Amino acid sequence: MAMSERFEGMTAIITGGASGIGLAVARRVVAEGGRVALWDVDPARLKAATAELGEKSVAERVDVVDPADVERAAKASNAAMGQIDALVCSAGVAGQNALVIDYPIAEWKRVFDINVNGLFYCNRFVASLMKARGYGRIVNVASIAGKEGNPTASAYSASKAAVIGLTKSLGKELAKDGVSVNAVTPATIETPILEQVSPAHIAYMRSKIPMERFGTVDEAASLICWLASRECSFSTGAVFDLSGGRATY
Incomplete structure (x- = not known):
């Protein structure tokens, strides 16, 4: 199958899909023949993204920290597109920069509520639909920070x-059900999330990358779209680095 047709007849839910890595993935899925449901909490960004992507996209304003809202959105996206072939979880927050001994407890809970609990809800409800159908691809966006x-x-x-x-x-649990679950661990990517991070921390993260640059959203989308496609048929429960040489294991 030609690359331009890789997602022909296929669909994807993309969380955080109205900006950054999520939007780059959506653009590529649509360009390669697929349809996307963009999940995001920002109505203005959703409106702009769906206007750009056109009739092959649908928008869902979703607060991933609310399990009932995630369940609703999963059913709505499934109904709107007829099936869910792929789930890409790219919604997330950077959180404040502070020492552990000074870290605000409320901020700690907020970061975990979005980055962990929210992603769990998305995986849980969408994986159930995929398992019932006997096919699916889930790609969770983690970070090299999760290793180091x-x-x-x-x-x-x-x-x-x-x-x-x-x-x-989850990859092990669904290994015999036609559903693969993989993660990507980027080093810093040039996205709006950097607006949440201090200049000193940005400089620190750049200094750790042997290529001496940050990654691009298109580079991230390239790897994610392979993992979200039929071509990724023998990898599950795996972690794929995208770190400009930073990763050492």
């Missing part, structure tokens, strides 16, 4: 480590 642990970013690092653990567990 970045100083002054404990909540983010710990939450992304949890995403890796969840991915490995």
